[in-house]
Amino acid sequence: xxxxxxxxxxxxxxxxxxxxxxxxxxxxxxxxxxxxxxxxxxxxxxxxxxxxxxxxxxxxxxxxxxxxxxxxxxxxxxxxxxxxxxxxxxxxxxxxxxxxxxxxxxxxxxxxxxxxxxxxxxxxxxxxxxxxxxxxxxxxxxxxxxxxxxxxxxxxxxxxxxxxxxxxxxxxxxxxxxxxxxxxxxxxxxxxxxxxxxxxxxxxxxxxxxxxxxxxxxxxxxxxxxxxxxxxxxxxxxxxxxxxxxxxxxxxxxxxxxxxxxxxxxxxxxxxxxxxxxxxxxxxxxxxxxxxxxxxxxxxxxxxxxxxxxxxxxxxxxxxxxxxxxxxxxxxxxxxxxxxxxxxxxxxxxxxxxxxxxxxxxxxxxxxxxxxxxxxxxxxxxxxxxxxxxxxxxxxxxxxxxxxxxxxxxxxxxxxxxxxxxxxxxxxxxxxxxxxxxxxxxxxxxxxxxxxxxxxxxxxxxxxxxxxxxxx
Numbered sequence: 305x306x307x308x309x310x311x312x313x314x315x316x317x318x319x320x321x322x323x324x325x326x327x328x329x330x331x332x333x334x335x336x337x338x339x340x341x342x343x344x345x346x347x348x349x350x351x352x353x354x355x356x357x358x359x360x361x362x363x364x365x366x367x368x369x370x371x372x373x374x375x376x377x378x379x380x381x382x383x384x385x386x387x388x389x390x391x392x393x394x395x396x397x398x399x400x401x402x403x404x405x406x407x408x409x410x411x412x413x414x415x416x417x418x419x420x421x422x423x424x425x426x427x428x429x430x431x432x433x434x435x436x437x438x439x440x441x442x443x444x445x446x447x448x449x450x451x452x453x454x455x456x457x458x459x460x461x462x463x464x465x466x467x468x469x470x471x472x473x474x475x476x477x478x479x480x481x482x483x484x485x486x487x488x489x490x491x492x493x494x495x496x497x498x499x500x501x502x503x504x505x506x507x508x509x510x511x512x513x514x515x516x517x518x519x520x521x522x523x524x525x526x527x528x529x530x531x532x533x534x535x536x537x538x539x540x541x542x543x544x545x546x547x548x549x550x551x552x553x554x555x556x557x558x559x560x561x562x563x564x565x566x567x568x569x570x571x572x573x574x575x576x577x578x579x580x581x582x583x584x585x586x587x588x589x590x591x592x593x594x595x596x597x598x599x600x601x602x603x604x605x606x607x608x609x610x611x612x613x614x615x616x617x618x619x620x621x622x623x624x625x626x627x628x629x630x631x632x633x634x635x636x637x638x639x640x641x642x643x644x645x646x647x648x649x650x651x652x653x654x655x656x657x658x659x660x661x662x663x664x665x666x667x668x669x670x671x672x673x674x675x676x677x678x679x680x681x682x683x684x685x686x687x688x689x690x691x692x693x694x695x696x697x698x699x700x701x702x703x704x705x706x707x708x709x710x711x712x713x714x715x716x717x718x719x720x721x722x723x724x725x726x727x728x729x730x731x732x733x734x735x736x737x738x739x740x741x742x743x744x745x746x747x748x749x750x751x752x753x754x755x756x757x758x759x760x761x762x763x764x765x766x767x768x769x770x771x772x773x774x775x776x
Contacts, residue, residue, distance in 0.1 A: 307362060307669045309533075310617060312541060312572040313460055317671055320571065322532045328364045330356065331523040331569070333536035333544070334416070336373040337397040338382045340594040341404050343607075343622055344578045344585060348537050350608055351575040351616040351672075353410045354707065355535070358668050361651050361706055370413040371522050372398060374420050376515050380502055390501050394418075404595040407604040409708040417522045419513065423504050425521040426513045430490045430506075432555035444481040445493035447508055451486040454550045456563055460572060461542035488547055489514040516547040520555075523548075523568070529556040534569035541574050575616045581623050581737055581749065591737060593622075597730070603718045605711065606631045612674040612707055624734075625752040631718060633682070637704060638715040640685040644697035653702045660684050660696070664703050674707065681709075731762060735772050742770075 307320045322328050332352045335345055352370070359366045373379075374394040383393045405412075430447055433439035438453050451457050451465070458464050468486055494503045494510040503510045513521075523531065529552070536545065552568035580591035598607055601624070610630035614620050654661050660680055667676035684700045687693065704710035712718065734753050741750040754764055757774070764774050 305666050305669045307359075308671055309571050309573065310671045311570075312574050313567070313570075315462075318571070322364070323530065323570065326364055328359050328366045328533065329527040329531035330359075330366060330368050330533040330535065331519075331527055331531065332368070332370045332413075332534075333519055333540055334370040334372050335397075335401055336376055336378060337394045337401060338376075338379040339397060340596060341401050342585065342592060342594050343580075343598060344537065345401075346404070346408060346595050346598075346607060347575055347578050347611050347616075347620060349405050349408060349410045350611045352535055352573075353408075354612065354616075354674060355533075355573065355672055356411070357706060357708070358672055362669075367415070367527065368413045369415045369417065369523065369526050371519060372401075372416060372418045373515065373518060374398070374418045375502060375512060375518075380498060384499070390499060400596075404599075407599060408595070408608050409605065409711065415526055417526060419518040419522065422518070422522050422525060423513065425525040426517050427491075427506055429517065429521050429524065429551065429555045433490065433551065436554060436558050437561070438550075438554040438558070439490055440483060441508055442481045442483070445509055446481070446489050446511075447491035448482055448487040448489055449547070449550060449554070450483065451488070451550070452484060453561075454554050454558075456553070457550050458546065460549055461546045463542060463546070488516060488543065490517045490551070516544055517551055519544070520548045520551040520568075524552055524556065529568075530566050531569055533571045533573060535573040535575075538574045538576055541572075545572065573616075576614075576619045578620045578622055580621075581741065581746075582621055583740075585622075591733070598627075599720075600727075600730075601720055602627045602631065603720055605709065606634055606718060608708055609634045609678075612709075613678055615671075615673055615675045617671070618675075623749060623752075624756055625749060628752070628756075634709065635715055635718060636685055637681060637700070637710060638712070638718070640688045640697060641701055641704070641710050642697075642715075643688055643692055643694060644701045645694060647698065649698055649702035649705060651702065651706065654699065658699060660687075661699060661703065668706075677703075677707065731757065731774055735764070735774065739770070739772065 308317045309320045311318045335341060356366050356368050375390065379390060379394060383390045386393065430439060433449065438450050439447055440450060442448050465486065491506060491508060492511050492514060494512065502512050504512060549568050553563060557564040557566040578585060583589055583591055585592055606627060610627055611620065613630060656662060656665055660683065664677050664680045667673045667680060681700060681704060684696060688696050688700060701710055734757060738750045738753040741753065757764060762774050764772055766772050
């Protein structure tokens with residue numbers, strides 16, 4: 305079975321055929337580095353790490369680019385609030401991102417460009433868009449993209465101009481400095497209050513880039529005007545990725561008011577959303593967790609395994625009970641691995657004609673279906689437990705390694721020893737989630753939260769008014 309990828313651009317699975325035989329150029333939207341990465345970021349990191357790994361195992365040379373957004377409104381706001389430089393803030397969180405990714409077993413991308421290093425390519429692309437009558441200078445001196453002038457706007461998201469227009473509220477206030485409320489910014493005119501380090505010279509005055517132009521310029525500068533795969537979270541499909549297409553194709557594949565038919569990227573891959581206890585992740589709901597907060601209670605390989613148990617396009621529901629379930633499942637794999645030879649297996653060891661290996665390969669070739677691939681691993685575990693077959697245990701080790709699993713020397717390492725200095729914010733957050741679960745009659749989940757806190761040495765007392773108090 306040939307590798308098939310669900311292409312968001314075509315809304316269907318397609319046989320994967322790269323532009324250059326045996327070479328894959330892949331760009332993935334990375335992090336905006338103004339805070340610690342959260343569990344949604346963990347999914348992006350793991351998903352595209354696996355996609356890259358399977359492409360390599362399939363014989364492709366992969367050029368993997370994952371960018372860093374180190375300039376935008378949130379970064380400026382946080383740096384000003386902290387009274388520190390932009391560089392100091394972003395450097396600190398880039399390091400933290402790398403620490404989290406390394407712990408998850410994520411291989412570093414081949415190229416990891418920072419937006420601030422690609423200002424010149426951004427200016428060049430904006431200049432092309434102006435020349436192609438796809439951008440203009442507004443009354444507030446910003447440079448904006450003319451959405452209505454690009455005939456294929458909406459081809460990724462399936463949205464049309466009329467629906468977008470009717471969806472806007474307060475159109476007059478939105479469009480007072482633009483020709484059209486749908487237009488989006490390419491270059492922001494500098495504000496006097498902003499730090500000097502976020503101001504660059506341009507043919508249109510001092511300013512800084514808009515968010516969307518950053519990825520268009522970086523991907524084009526590194527991978528070319530047309531490349532194979534563009535990826536990111538489902539939340540980026542619109543407007544970010546739609547705007548990327550408009551910018552890149554408007555600059556490079558647009559002539560005399562018409563598109564040439566070439567794509568910025570031929571395959572668009574989007575991983576599904578992450579929810580927490582069936583709720584949208586939000587700091588206001590008290591269910592927002594950074595990756596390193598999760599690591600305090602679950603080993604990084606357990607987190608990786610939990611993410612891979614679901615198909616990358618499916619919604620992923622995060623809950624402590626599901627992480628605990630993933631830990632138990634991963635321990636089953638480790639126990640079976642004890643029966644393998646003490647050898648360093650790799651893909652060259654695998655007999656792909658073996659029934660289990662063939663099923664594993666078919667699953668991965670079917671749009672990187674790690675959920676089915678892991679089901680194959682558990683079938684292997686069952687057979688190993690029945691037969692004590694060393695050869696099958698070695699196969700299990702090699703297949704698990706492809707997914708970045710089974711990498712610890714000792715199964716006991718999967719258990720995180722709780723710290724003695726309990727985080728009060730964590731406890732209060734858990735009690736809040738328990739209260740919500742009880743109100744929604746998700747009693748099993750509420751009991752699991754109580755048990756977890758009890759196991760940490762925390763005593764919970766439920767009050768008549770429905771609130772709970774705790775003590776050590």
